[in-house]
Amino acid sequence: MTELLTAAQMRAIEQAAIASGEVTGLELMERAGRGVVEAIFEEWPELAPGAGVAGGAAPSVQGTSPPEFSGQNEDGAHRAVVLCGPGNNGGDGFVVARLLKEAGWEVEVFLYGDAGKLPPDARVNYQRWGEMGEVLPLTPQAPPELAHRHIVIDAMFGTGLARPLSELGPFLRDICDCVDAGGSLMLQERWPYWPPVVAIDIPSGICADSGRPIFDEAVAERIRRGSSAACAAADLTVTFHAQKLGHALASGGFWCGKIVCADIGISSPASRTLPRSELVKMASDTGSRFKRNGHKYSHGYALILSGSVGKGGAARLAARGALRVGAGAVTLGCPPAAMIENAAQLNAVMLRKIKAADALNVALEDTRINALCVGPGMGTGPREAALLAACLEQTRPGASPGRGVVLDADALTLLAQNEALFAKLHAQCVLTPHAGEFARLFPDIAEKLAAPATKGPAYSKVDATREAAKRAGCVVLFKGPDTVIAAPDAQCSINASVYDRSAPWLATAGSGDVLAGFITGLLARGFAPMNAAESGAWLHTECALSFGPGLIAEDLPEELPKVFRALGV
Numbered sequence: 001m002t003e004l005l006t007a008a009q010m011r012a013i014e015q016a017a018i019a020s021g022e023v024t025g026l027e028l029m030e031r032a033g034r035g036v037v038e039a040i041f042e043e044w045p046e047l048a049p050g051a052g053v054a055g056g057a058a059p060s061v062q063g064t065s066p067p068e069f070s071g072q073n074e075d076g077a078h079r080a081v082v083l084c085g086p087g088n089n090g091g092d093g094f095v096v097a098r099l100l101k102e103a104g105w106e107v108e109v110f111l112y113g114d115a116g117k118l119p120p121d122a123r124v125n126y127q128r129w130g131e132m133g134e135v136l137p138l139t140p141q142a143p144p145e146l147a148h149r150h151i152v153i154d155a156m157f158g159t160g161l162a163r164p165l166s167e168l169g170p171f172l173r174d175i176c177d178c179v180d181a182g183g184s185l186m187l188q189e190r191w192p193y194w195p196p197v198v199a200i201d202i203p204s205g206i207c208a209d210s211g212r213p214i215f216d217e218a219v220a221e222r223i224r225r226g227s228s229a230a231c232a233a234a235d236l237t238v239t240f241h242a243q244k245l246g247h248a249l250a251s252g253g254f255w256c257g258k259i260v261c262a263d264i265g266i267s268s269p270a271s272r273t274l275p276r277s278e279l280v281k282m283a284s285d286t287g288s289r290f291k292r293n294g295h296k297y298s299h300g301y302a303l304i305l306s307g308s309v310g311k312g313g314a315a316r317l318a319a320r321g322a323l324r325v326g327a328g329a330v331t332l333g334c335p336p337a338a339m340i341e342n343a344a345q346l347n348a349v350m351l352r353k354i355k356a357a358d359a360l361n362v363a364l365e366d367t368r369i370n371a372l373c374v375g376p377g378m379g380t381g382p383r384e385a386a387l388l389a390a391c392l393e394q395t396r397p398g399a400s401p402g403r404g405v406v407l408d409a410d411a412l413t414l415l416a417q418n419e420a421l422f423a424k425l426h427a428q429c430v431l432t433p434h435a436g437e438f439a440r441l442f443p444d445i446a447e448k449l450a451a452p453a454t455k456g457p458a459y460s461k462v463d464a465t466r467e468a469a470k471r472a473g474c475v476v477l478f479k480g481p482d483t484v485i486a487a488p489d490a491q492c493s494i495n496a497s498v499y500d501r502s503a504p505w506l507a508t509a510g511s512g513d514v515l516a517g518f519i520t521g522l523l524a525r526g527f528a529p530m531n532a533a534e535s536g537a538w539l540h541t542e543c544a545l546s547f548g549p550g551l552i553a554e555d556l557p558e559e560l561p562k563v564f565r566a567l568g569v
């Protein structure tokens with residue numbers, strides 16, 4: 001997990017740096033533009049000065065001839081189109097145009113908006129560029145030619161996007177087409193028709209706080225007809241200082257392509273999110289550190305409630321996850337009829353008959369049990385509702401011993417159906433809904449999140465999860481490729497499986513049950529609910545990355561020892 005900022009936080013950091021005299025806005029813009037150019041040359045070394053493409057043919061692929069068009073003008077220069085917008089994102093674009101021109105490129109610059117209204121720093125860079133080349137108007141009626149160029153720079157809108165880019169939609173479609181068509185091709189193969197698109201800060205049209213494209217009904221209709229796009233896709237996005245929420249949430253990761261964060265030399269207040277090093281430390285705590293001495297029960301004891309005959313797989317996966325993550329002992333509590341089935345499948349996990357709520361209360365007289373997991377494969381009948389009520393009662397803050405409880409799957413369905421149960425939620429609980437479960441539990445919040453984003457900053461998954469956590473009075477882990485974890489006091493983390501942490505194979509049956517087990521095991525180890533949820537989610541992704549494609553849920557707990565070893569535990 002890395003520190004992610006909102007657009008407002010980034011502006012505040014920038015303003016503080018300027019106010020302290022550390023740097024001027026103009027210097028920041030220069031560094032931003034330089035960061036973009038450096039990232040381009042790093043990503044495509046064949047475009048870097050002295051790489052041998054300029055003045056010669058485009059590099060060939062595996063000894064084959066270069067494409068008919070090699071992309072250079074008659075002087076052999078590389079060619080770039082820079083699309084600038086009316087704010088400081090456009091200002092960055094003018095810097096990039098100047099730096100590329102200084103590197104010998106042929107650069108065409110277009111401005112969307114009125115040059116007279118550019119903010120001061122952008123205007124200075126507009127004027128500096130004006131001494132080197134012309135600026136043409138970017139109009140939807142006469143969009144610039146993108147083919148036969150080496151790079152397209154999207155500097156139209158960044159963190160200041162406030163409204164839908166309605167009239168630019170058809171042109172954005174062309175940009176998306178470049179990215180779509182070129183996606184699987186090597187750079188030299190995509191030329192001359194599909195130049196790579198480099199977005200400055202964030203692809204234009206994407207809200208930096210939510211990762212959602214901002215569009216209105218008119219654009220939505222045009223998108224449905226295929227004649228428009230809501231935002232400009234990118235092959236490479238270069239952002240500054242720190243990634244923004246919109247790079248990780250919703251479809252942000254998809255539209256950004258690859259992301260690079262350029263250092264523009266400003267210091268900022270300490271991170272309020274959990275850095276990776278902290279998680280590594282916490283992950284280490286789940287392994288050897290707490291196990292240097294003591295006995296199994298001093299490492300935590302988890303009780304996982306299971307469903308009836310034939311429904312025990314989910315709870316068994318959770319139990320295995322809890323044990324592997326480091327709980328000293330794990331018991332699976334199941335209806336008597338399911339004992340034989342579970343006994344045939346389990347060894348290290350212990351078994352106990354729990355027919356109904358009274359049996360659960362007896363089981364919980366064992367004060368060594370300090371974490372519970374309720375819901376995976378459990379069922380949603382009256383027995384299960386009573387079990388859930390008993391669990392909530394037995395884990396309430398102040399009860400002795402202190403216990404944490406993970407509520408997943410069928411427990412979430414029961415909570416959605418039963419207001420009285422929902423009202424019993426408390427600070428020791430962790431809810432782990434996927435999108436469907438979240439919508440059943442918090443329909444009004446889900447509706448807000450699903451409503452089209454028509455202005456920025458748009459309502460985000462972070463907003464939704466925070467609101468849900470506050471209402472429920474407990475930690476909510478809202479699953480997805482952009483998992484968001486929030487506590488009632490508004491603490492929030494994102495565990496996004498995007499970019500180099502992308503693990504689409506994690507979307508496999510039973511994977512959520514293992515996650516519930518990981519969190520339960522960490523609660524048993526004494527982690528606070530928020531830390532247990534954050535670390536569980538992070539380890540879950542690490543296991544998926546470590547295993548790779550082909551992963552099934554059973555593999556996740558078995559991968560943990562390898563992940564711990566890699567962490568130096």
Ligand SMILES: NC(=O)C1=CN([C@@H]2O[C@H](COP(=O)(O)OP(=O)(O)OC[C@H]3O[C@@H](n4cnc5c(N)ncnc54)[C@H](OP(=O)(O)O)[C@@H]3O)[C@@H](O)[C@H]2O)[C@@H](O)CC1
Nearest residue numbers: 014029032086087088089157158159160161162163164201
């Ligand atoms: N913060 C930092 O540290 C650094 C920031 N830097 C850079 O600054 C960027 C942020 O600049 P920014 O604030 O000027 O916002 P930006 O995205 O250029 O757009 C604002 C303009 O767009 C307009 N507008 C909005 N929506 C519109 C629409 N739908 N259709 C039409 N117009 C629309 C809006 O108009 P208004 O709403 O004011 O009427 C305003 O004119 C940031 O992303 C980064 O690239 C770097 O230089 C280095 C350090």
Ligand SMILES: [K+]
Nearest residue numbers: 154157202204
């Ligand atoms: K942009």
